[in-house]
Amino acid sequence: MVSMENRRTLHIVDSSSRVRAELARIGFNLGHHAEVYGNLAEFTHHPPRNGIVLLRDDPLSPALEAVIEQLAHSDIWLPVLAMDTQPSTARVVAAIKAGALEYLSLPIDSAYLSRVLASIAEEAEAYGKARRRIIEARNRITSLSNREREVLDWLSRGSSNKVIARELEISPRTVEIHRANMMSKLGASHAADAVRLRIEAGLAQGMEFGLGQGLDKAS
Numbered sequence: 227m228v229s230m231e232n233r234r235t236l237h238i239v240d241s242s243s244r245v246r247a248e249l250a251r252i253g254f255n256l257g258h259h260a261e262v263y264g265n266l267a268e269f270t271h272h273p274p275r276n277g278i279v280l281l282r283d284d285p286l287s288p289a290l291e292a293v294i295e296q297l298a299h300s301d302i303w304l305p306v307l308a309m310d311t312q313p314s315t316a317r318v319v320a321a322i323k324a325g326a327l328e329y330l331s332l333p334i335d336s337a338y339l340s341r342v343l344a345s346i347a348e349e350a351e352a353y354g355k356a357r358r359r360i361i362e363a364r365n366r367i368t369s370l371s372n373r374e375r376e377v378l379d380w381l382s383r384g385s386s387n388k389v390i391a392r393e394l395e396i397s398p399r400t401v402e403i404h405r406a407n408m409m410s411k412l413g414a415s416h417a418a419d420a421v422r423l424r425i426e427a428g429l430a431q432g433m434e435f436g437l438g439q440g441l442d443k444a445s
Contacts, residue, residue, distance in 0.1 A: 235277030270300040283308040291324035303357030305350040363427035374408040
């Protein structure tokens with residue numbers, strides 16, 4: 227039995243009622259809480275905010291990479307453990323590349339699941355914290371007006387207020403107002419804080435510049 231601080235909620239997604247029931251039984255016996263879902267639509271209908279997802283990697287369904295992406299679109303950023311009976315090496319590799327923390331071979335016995343959950347405990351916690359930061363950052367970014375977002379985008383390029391004003395064809399004073407409002411909504415004290423939020427929100431992929439480049443000049 228696990229201690230209260232190590233108790234997890236296991237979200238079991240599998241079309242087989244037998245597999246769901248067996249995994250839930252094992253989870254309960256180990257001291258964890260289990261929620262079961264017959265399919266992905268049922269799971270995403272009321273997105274959970276904590277726990278670990280045990281997801282059937284059905285070769286007849288969309289690829290696991292697409293499924294994990296669909297979870298992200300539903301704002302479900304929980305750690306995923308893929309599972310199936312006798313998976314090929316290629317499918318295991320593909321699942322890990324797609325973001326699954328581990329691949330479980332069915333049927334799963336109690337000792338095996340206990341070892342897996344213990345081995346990924348720290349990684350799962352770090353994963354959850356990182357995903358929560360992404361969600362929080364995206365929520366803050368979403369609160370910005372279009373103009374405030376544009377100011378943030380140009381600020382992320384290391385542009386000064388004068389440069390931003392020229393690019394957006396507005397006055398430097400107007401840039402200052404939008405920038406102040408943007409910083410306030412993001413809860414950022416410095417330009418670097420705002421840029422980090424933008425990056426954490428996943429909005430700065432492919433940026434050619436670093437966090438510090440030009441920010442001292444732009445501050």
